[in-house]
Amino acid sequence: MTNKLPLNWCECKFSDLLEIYTGNSINEQEKVSKYTNLDSGYNYIGTKDISFDQTINYNNGVKIPFDNKNFKIAPKNTPLLCIEGGSAGRKLAYTKEDVCFGNKLCAFVSKNEIINLYIFYFLQSREFRSIFSLNKNGLIGGVSLNKIKNLGLRIPPLAEQKRIVGKIEEIFAKIDAGVEKLKSAQEKIKQYKQSVLHSAFTGKLYKATEWKSCTLGDIVSKDKYAMKRGPFGSSLKKEYFVEKGIRIFEQYNPINEDPYWARYFITKEKFKEMETFKAGAGDLLVSCSGTLGKILLLPDDVEDGIINQALLKIRLDNNKVLNLFFIHWFNSPKTQKLILDSVRGAAIQNIASVKELKQINFLLPTLPEQEKIVEEIEKRFAKADKMLEVVEKSLKSAEQLKQSVLKKAFEGKLVHQDPNDEPASVLLERIKSEKQQNEKVKGKKK
Secondary structure, three states: OOOOOOOOOEEEEHHHHOEEEEOOOOOHHHHHHHOEOOOOOEEEEOHHHEOOOOOEOOOOOEEEOOOOOOOOEEOOOOEEEEOOOOOOOOOEEEOOOOEEEOOOEEEEEOOOHHHHHHHHHHOOOHHHHHHHHHOOEOOOOEOOHHHHHHOEEEEOOHHHHHHHHHHHHHHHHHHHHHHHHHHHHHHHHHHHHHHHHHHHOOOOOOOOOOOEEEEHHHHEOOOOOOEEEOOOHHHOOHHHOEOOOEEEEOOHHHHOOOOOOOOOEEOHHHHHHOHHHEEOOOOEEEEEEOEEEEEEEOOOOOOOEEEOOOEEEEOEOOOOOOHHHHHHHHHOHHHHHHHHHOOEOOOOOEOOOHHHHOOOEEEEOOHHHHHHHHHHHHHHHHHHHHHHHHHHHHHHHHHHHHHHHHHHHOOOOOOOOOOOOOOHHHHHHHHHHHHHHHHHHHHHHO
């Protein structure tokens, strides 16, 4: 960003321009006993109620009574930013109604909607994200309220803020329309891949001469531990982890299709104790807690390790079934439905037991015909994946274009400067004067 201020712009702190405050925390017991399923009140918004696409879930069942004076309110048309925890600096939204909100969220409040919108867009810019990141505190995993208040920014005259907001919204509307079309195309490609799998395992993609009926238990390796759930959490505590040693496979691996990612290790001695949970090249890993039914084939060059409690290991008898054939079958709509229908647990869902999974029916053609079916699937998937790659690049370009627009906006290069606009310094003086008057009124009431 250029150091020279554009015409009639000025520098200030966030707290010079806005009222900035965090909300109130509610523990789960209070939430259930006092504030859940009330007929009326302010909707209470926590960090989890804000999505990364800037939407707010207002209908989460938690309300604060209108006459409760202990809770802070974010008025309608207020930017809300998460400033603490894993989502700090990344979760941001703009309120469509008056709300109460959590203590990890920060409200940026002005009586002027144009100022609120200008700040809302500034909070989305790379410039602000960079400033936020530089001020992060390792202890709270975010930026303190006091630091937020004292962060600097440059503001244009109010009339220019209005022109900037109008131009941003005009350009963003066009970009968002394009993004919606891209997401629609992305979804259609994914649906196409599912239809390919459906055809493959209903005999429509390739006419196999014979499909033999068996169960999942019939096609796993004869190895005693060919199909094994991970150990209980108490068997694999963090106190056993070391800086270097035998790796631990986690849910991240199948969910992200990354066999090489590793962050925890155990000693060789601990590995010998837990060798029944060993996984290595040729094994299949399945996520079976929380995010269910993701599968990964471990390649030949992967290091051996052990699975954690959220994984299922499967080693197949490759004289009966090809790994790729099984993976495509596992990812097919019918199989995924079987897996989801068998889940256990309310809060954290878990896949069914190994004993139950072994009873799942499986139709199996001959090995040469499995190869043909895999070939037909892969051929169609290759074309679909190329299209997906183009769509994903376009989506990234759309985000980059938005950032380019925001960069120009906050450098004073997006709209024209009018020398007749009231300078931003005058606006700040007026806001400062109004604050002083409000403080005097509050003092008299006390």
